[in-house]
């Protein structure tokens with residue numbers, strides 16, 4: 001045969017979802033970790049073949065919003081949580097690094113080494129900026145470690161991370177903007193004073209439910225903070241990336257700003273799209289900002305469809321029940337939840353229940369974040385020359401979520417006990433089959449991805465539909 005031995009792997013007979021192009025029947029030929037052929041029928045045998053008949057073939061999912069090392073060491077979670085990721089179809093992650101006081105120059109080599117040696121997925125870094133020293137070092141983080149995105153907390157989180165005041169935020173935005181048009185200022189948008197007041201009110205309540213937790217972080221605090229961040233980003237000339245939008249009020253501010261022509265990016269997460277504040281798992285799904293009522297879900301889904309929300313991530317912060325302490329209730333249980341292993345199934349399940357086209361769901365979880373963070377078309381699409389990161393999905397496969405099946409370090413999932421429809425049956429990472437039929441079958445081959453400076457603005461305008 002003409003093509004014998006030409007490919008390391010061929011994925012045959014699948015319905016291939018190519019963001020921006022459509023869904024097409026095609027075979028995908030892979031050599032040396034890259035996609036080298038895409039054709040309606042690739043002849044000849046290959047070293048290895050996956051028959052994807054009746055299945056969808058998606059670009060590997062890029063979750064731009066994760067936290068690693070909050071429970072175990074960074075090194076351990078670099079392995080355990082990316083194992084859950086790859087099993088769930090996520091092949092690249094963005095990691096919000098945390099060093100509250102010290103220079104990241106002390107920590108970046110170890111963070112990078114862990115992702116090169118232990119991770120199942122590729123990764124980019126977004127250091128979280130808390131101090132003036134860290135702001136002063138942003139150009140070095142960019143030059144020495146290929147970092148183009150940085151995160152600021154407006155409100156902080158009581159007892160966990162400090163808040164950043166408006167003057168520091170503005171200085172940080174100006175420093176990020178000076179790196180170039182492609183640099184990104186990610187912001188956790190909540191106004192601290194409103195949260196402090198709301199929490200004080202809530203302290204009067206001894207007992208409470210997850211629904212009460214929603215009022216510790218009022219939607220208005222999110223909406224107001226987005227306005228402030230947009231204004232500061234505008235005068236600094238920085239590209240603002242609003243992380244984890246959670247509320248209808250926040251979305252209204254986003255829409256108004258888009259109508260004025262402001263260019264910025266907005267993300268939401270699969271927990272906010274799928275889990276409501278009356279969830280029977282109670283404080284196991286406590287997070288910041290909180291999961292909210294179904295009315296907010298409706299708004300966020302509208303935002304995803306119309307394009308005022310550009311990307312979908314997870315805000316994965318893995319914990320175990322023993323330290324999450326759901327029994328400690330409203331004030332004592334800790335925020336943060338593992339969401340990498342359920343990211344794609346939750347997106348497919350809740351999105352398709354609402355009739356959102358598959359191609360649009362895939363765009364928001366692959367091409368859009370890859371473009372924003374400067375790793376497209378290496379990631380985020382299926383094209384000749386792109387990395388061979390693929391996820392093969394059975395849209396009809398239903399599974400009840402159980403933490404032990406997800407292969408992370410957590411002994412619970414925020415979706416625990418829920419039946420989700422649409423699961424990966426195989427994940428290909430850098431041309432190798434790493435997960436198959438719910439089991440890990442390959443080794444960690446992930447790499448940290450340094451990003452080169454570029455003068456191109458993040459290309460997200462194409463994502464917008466009528467607002």
Ligand SMILES: [Zn+2]
Nearest residue numbers: 065067096315
């Ligand atoms: Zn986060």
